Amino acid sequence: MFGFSKAQQFAFLTMLALIVICPFVLYPVFLMRVLCMAIFACAFNLMIGYVGLLSFGHAAFFGMGSYIAAWTMKFWHVDAAVAIVLGGATGAVLGLCLGYLAIRRSGIYFAMITLALAQMVYFFCVEAPFTGGEDGIQQVPRGQLFGIVPLNNDMAMYWLVAAVFLGSFLLIHRIIHSPFGQVLKAIRENEPRATSLGYRTDDYKLIAFVLSTTLAGVAGGTKALVFGIATLTDVHYSTSGEVVLTTLLGGLGTVFGPVMGAVLVTTMENYLAQFGQWVTVTQGAIFVICVLAFRRGVIGELGGALRLAL
Numbered sequence: 001m002f003g004f005s006k007a008q009q010f011a012f013l014t015m016l017a018l019i020v021i022c023p024f025v026l027y028p029v030f031l032m033r034v035l036c037m038a039i040f041a042c043a044f045n046l047m048i049g050y051v052g053l054l055s056f057g058h059a060a061f062f063g064m065g066s067y068i069a070a071w072t073m074k075f076w077h078v079d080a081a082v083a084i085v086l087g088g089a090t091g092a093v094l095g096l097c098l099g100y101l102a103i104r105r106s107g108i109y110f111a112m113i114t115l116a117l118a119q120m121v122y123f124f125c126v127e128a129p130f131t132g133g134e135d136g137i138q139q140v141p142r143g144q145l146f147g148i149v150p151l152n153n154d155m156a157m158y159w160l161v162a163a164v165f166l167g168s169f170l171l172i173h174r175i176i177h178s179p180f181g182q183v184l185k186a187i188r189e190n191e192p193r194a195t196s197l198g199y200r201t202d203d204y205k206l207i208a209f210v211l212s213t214t215l216a217g218v219a220g221g222t223k224a225l226v227f228g229i230a231t232l233t234d235v236h237y238s239t240s241g242e243v244v245l246t247t248l249l250g251g252l253g254t255v256f257g258p259v260m261g262a263v264l265v266t267t268m269e270n271y272l273a274q275f276g277q278w279v280t281v282t283q284g285a286i287f288v289i290c291v292l293a294f295r296r297g298v299i300g301e302l303g304g305a306l307r308l309a310l
Helices: 006-024 028-048 058-076 080-102 107-127 154-176 179-189 191-196 201-227 237-250 257-271 273-293 297-309
Strands: none
Touching: 006 028, 006 154, 028 058, 028 154, 028 201, 028 237, 028 257, 058 080, 058 107, 058 201, 058 237, 080 107, 080 201, 107 237, 154 179, 154 201, 179 191, 179 201, 191 201, 237 257, 237 273, 237 297, 257 273, 257 297
């Protein structure tokens, strides 16, 4: 099924069952936040987990996708699906432009270049008139899906977000298990050897970068419709840091790791909010404990334990 191993099939069916059951038990808006973060983390994991490139600037693509989707929904009154697609297209175009500049470097140099370019995008959003500055774009309507299904109801919106998440998840799974994905893994393990075999590694890395930024834009656009707002927080460097921690916590280079990380991080943010200013300290302590206890992330350690057991 979809190229999954038996263990992955079980994990996927369990995840699918939870997606169907949870909105009848938990608050749908909370679940939509988890799914949007999961899309973002899966997109980021495509770069760091399978190409080996650490980007500190993915918030730029997430945030710009959020702004464009929010702006087109509020002022052009486009269909919800069109707004999400435009968010993804924004991430793709921006990723192509910034990736072309950054992809020729690797390691810490690539990370610093992406951070610097993302900060340029942030300051652009501060000054640009269409973003609303510090106020952001507020009161964004959810509109309708295909002009038929109204999305004002949380349950209707939830099923759209769930469909976007599943589509993004399966697309990433297909990418990393395709011949293209195998080349990406070869570049991660030994780029000079991949180059010696005749692969144009910079082209492969740029394509992977654009795919990652496209899905980050989709996540941002979906999030803007769910919460009806796009703000500077979406393009702030702290958002880039959050997705890094999310992916590390779940497990780098694993298919389900970013999803687990999104569940854990979003749950912590939601239920630790009562601690006020101590929330970041508490989160930091939990992250340190998890990183020390789960060196390969939660899913990475579980997968290793299952392989040993079998």
